[in-house]
Amino acid sequence: QVQLVESGGGLVQAGGSLRLSCAASGGTFSNYNMGWFRQAPGKEREFVAVITSGGGSTFYTDSVKGRFTISRDNAKNTVYLQMNSLKPEDTAVYYCGADSDRLVFVTPKRYDYWGQGTQVTVSS
Numbered sequence: 001q002v003q004l005v006e007s008g009g010g011l012v013q014a015g016g017s018l019r020l021s022c023a024a025s026g027g028t029f030s031n032y033n034m035g036w037f038r039q040a041p042g043k044e045r046e047f048v049a050v051i052t053s054g055g056g057s058t059f060y061t062d063s064v065k066g067r068f069t070i071s072r073d074n075a076k077n078t079v080y081l082q083m084n085s086l087k088p089e090d091t092a093v094y095y096c097g098a099d100s101d102r103l104v105f106v107t108p109k110r111y112d113y114w115g116q117g118t119q120v121t122v123s124s
Helices: none
Strands: 003-007 010-013 018-025 033-039 046-051 058-060 068-073 078-083 092-099 118-123
Touching: 003 092, 018 033, 018 092, 018 118, 033 068, 033 078, 046 068, 046 078, 058 068, 078 092
Parallel strands: 010 118
Antiparallel strands: 003 018, 018 078, 033 046, 033 092, 046 058, 068 078, 092 118
16 A cells, blocks of 8 residues: 655746655555646646656656656655646646556556645646
8 A cells, every 4th residue: 555645735926836746655666657647626637747667757748848847766755746837727736646557647547546635826
């Protein structure tokens, strides 16, 4: 059983930056691909970024390419999401997920474990 705890959310003005962290415990962190997803009020949870278990590959949804960077530190059992040039449409609850599959998936239902989420609010 893997436990995930997100942190780093908050209120920021458009154009600002935030760095989200997701700390994992209870499992072998380096066995999991780690993804960031977000969910705005009234909308479904959507894919933001994913990093493979060893950190060698990353993938992003088009709307965040060039602005967000996902990274991980397997020695610290932590995955990060650096968010720059934030826009009001980035406002959402951000969740990290752990996926034990060898393939990379962007669908939330393929992920095995989830954190509780952290709120990101971008004001215009």
